[in-house]
Amino acid sequence: MPRKKSTIVKKGIAKKNIVNTNIKKRRQALQAVKGMRDILPVEMKMWDFIREVIDDTLTPFSYNRIETPILEKTELFERSTGEETDIVQKEMFSFKTKGGEYVTMRPEGTPGIVRAYVENGMSNLIQPVKLYYVGTMYRYEKPQAGRYRQFHQLNLEAIGNSHPVLDAEIIYLFHRILNKLGLGDIEVQINSIGCKECRKEYRSTLVDYFTPKKRQLCEDCKKRLKSNPFRILDCKKEKCINIASGVPPIVDYLCEECGIHFKRVLEYLDEAEIVYNLNTTLMRGLDYYTKTIFEIWPAGDKQSAQSALGGGGRYDNLVKMLGGKETTAVGGALGMERIIEKLKERGIEPKNKKSPDVLLIQLGELAKKKSLKIFENLIESGIYVREALHRDSIKSQLRYADKLGVKFSLILGQKEAQEDMILVRNMYDGVQELVRLDRIVDEIKKRIKSYSKK
């Protein structure tokens, strides 16, 4: 007999395991797409906190919110971000629609904004048009610390004016936002890559300099020598750094206009007391930049460059490139996930939201039915109230009241429901009073008022 029993048990377990395995397989098959993550309600508090700071900081500077589609024509990014860039060559989520259109989930925000600027005739608005948005971006990269395939950026754009104060303003605003969040210790890396003319000259200087030394460069840089020699300057390989150290900085090659522009940007930053590092090897991965470029690194971080909190620069040719009039512009972006990561690292937490004042508790069928109307009345009267209709026992409802941290519980039992009364329980001292149902709003309001005085 025991033998038989054990086989039955074993069979039972085996069957259960098979079921579990199938469920597991299904679950794994339905996992979130690689590099994409959920933002759960607990984390949302952090996001709301950041967004509040962002809105409060940007509004006085006349930045207005804009939203553009996540999906844009692939060509938009090829033409603006640049065909030779890493982003376009290997990091885009692109596909063909049923209608045969080639589209891409935006890997960065600026091209879409400039497209919208041109398409909606925003050059007829008061210039510069200052825009900001927090939105998702998509890059097909291998996920790792602070890097996801879907991530959020705060973008700022000031289109339609070439004043250097705008370059400084963007950096200043990023600094201010981070500062307000408690992440003020940043390093601003700044450089100027001039206009087309300056770059033409500098480019030939670079080619002349690197060509005889080509064999010593890394494989990537050998290719870069032809495609984009500027990027040799910010190659992270030691041998390339050594070779590149002998190159005169691009700042020496700026034309008069670009030189003055850059100098003034730096002056404004000085005036705003923003500490920056003139980083002459700083380059950018996007093709459309002109003049000022910058990155924001967390201070004192060894891997600062990898975990850049943000970056940006001027893009004086992009509007025209995308079919608009000759229009100058400047912009930048902060990585939201990276900000959140830093906040968590520092143990900075948003202020806890206020607990509700009241929980409505009901016992028995009659009370449950009646409580719907009462609940509505309480909400309409502006009382911060929650319900527990899905719970039946008073014990579980009071436990819930405790978890919510309410000041009062309103208990509507069978008896009270019949007599049109309700019990008001003070959760602090446990004192209960029976109150007439038609007077409940006033009674509660009175009590909440005096409760907060304690």
Add this chain to the structure above:
RNA sequence: GUGACUAUAGCUCAAUGGUAGAGCACCGGGUUGUGGUCCCGGUAACGAGGGUUCGAUCCCCUCUAGUCACCCCA
């Protein structure tokens, strides 16, 4: 795309070549309708496939996922 490491309940972690335990969380109960503390109970896991073995969660291989680094960026 290249390399390294990891894989046990929702979370944080244990133990073991003979199929697993805790803490937190969640749900319920501690006599008829009273919470927080306390007590009791419950739900719930060895990522997948193959191999070695009498037997594998544990050893080996493959896959998948995650983490980290390179690359690049936010």
